[in-house]
Amino acid sequence: MPAEADRKRLQRASQSPAPEPQGSTRSAWLTEHLRQALLDGKFPLGSRLNEVHLSHxxxxxRTPVRAALHVLAGEGLLRYHANKGFVVRDLPLSEVVVAYEMRALAEGLAARLAAERGLSDESRRTLEQALAEGDAILSRRLNREVQRAAYANLNESFHSTIHAAAQSDLLNDVVRACQRMPQAAAHNVMAFELADVRERHKAHHQIYLAVLGREGQQAEMLMRAHVLSVKSSIVRSLARRDGST
Amino acid sequence: MPAEADRKRLQRASQSPAPEPQGSTRSAWLTEHLRQALLDGKFPLGSRLNEVHLSHxxxxxRTPVRAALHVLAGEGLLRYHANKGFVVRDLPLSEVVVAYEMRALAEGLAARLAAERGLSDESRRTLEQALAEGDAILSRRLNREVQRAAYANLNESFHSTIHAAAQSDLLNDVVRACQRMPQAAAHNVMAFELADVRERHKAHHQIYLAVLGREGQQAEMLMRAHVLSVKSSIVRSLARRDGST
DNA sequence: AGGCGATCATCTGTATACACTATAGTCATG
DNA sequence: CATGACTATAGTGTATACAGATGATCGCCT
Structure with a gap:
């Protein structure tokens, strides 16, 4: 099939110049691509990923595909069984609950460490900006969809800044592990009531003050409670979805 | 080099029959082998693992070697950088501390879940056996070395039974992630004072009773305190080592 | 002499061919 | 008709060759 070879060369040429500063290598690009697809739910839960199909x-x-799949399995998005390949991990609701409880503990610890270790000027600015933007978004009356997307972004920014301030790769890994569920991707935040979001935004303010004031225990407790409230919302919406399915 | 090919065939033939029911595949065997080597500290921290050397x-x-390395990187024992390969992760003492604090929270959660979900008859038996053997080992006067190894085994058994009873793959992953540090392998328990071990064994008894009695909160708190006490011992011994180096 | 760039060795990244395993379908047999 | 072994096929496991990147060494130019 000489035509196929041509197609390959063309595609490579067209995709190499601009779009991926991230994916210096094909494996890296594939890993990113597949991770996104998994979080977006593009593969049915529990389904098997065929290496040959994917590579075509x-x-x-197959080589970089396998590498990417191994990485994703390491991250917990896939499960691997010898001689049977990779399947999309399907977490029962009970596991989602555990993941959020674990994440509450981990993010609480992160908040405490951030408080103990102090905020860099840059981190402080980022947090303050996230809070201010949140205030603005929630006060104005906007399209629900736009509001949601904007808030999801700064929510992400707020949390990851706290994690960074904790200065622990390990902790970061754990938090990310708890977030990496084919079901509960970040955009699930969409499903929430506006009142819930306002409540959580208030919690962000409190957490920020506790971290800034170096009150470790206070920051830890506030963050735990904050994440647990997210858990409740997620579980509520998942249960609704499961029930209606 | 025809001689080399012969050697390979011979070695494969001699190793396939008996020794590895676990390693159904070369990758799996390599993963296990390398993980053990890393936990045993057979590779210097921060050193680079050369795929070609390892495969020879x-x-x-190289193919199964790369697969194994990817898995181990996913587990956190190695770090991977594109085009530069895998290096043994070198955790500063602060990260070891965080890992143990995280593990205390995770194992605490596991203990609570185990209490809430109840123990199977088999789990109960395993735990009781671990406790009884611990009593025996600690009461008799034995060679320090033997005593240590025996206790390490049943300690492992006790904890992993609790994790299993929690019935959460995710939680298991997190706990294992916190244990997987090139430094702080299980056998570090060796370095401890006998008095510390006795104290911890008493804690095992208390935890068992709390789990058996379905007292979730109590079990969680006891387990947290238990793991934190291990942390103190580990940190003490690591600090001593770092100081003397 | 010192900085700088080309060349080369080394190692990782990828493609591909082949070997092995698992599974499903078929056929024969009780 | 059910059950068992056999075979065919699809898909993973491994080896190997080659391509691409990285880093070091050596020579050249200033």
Missing amino acids: QLDVS | QLDVS
């Missing part, structure tokens, strides 16, 4: 579909060989 | 040394091709 994405126009690379 | 272990008499396999």
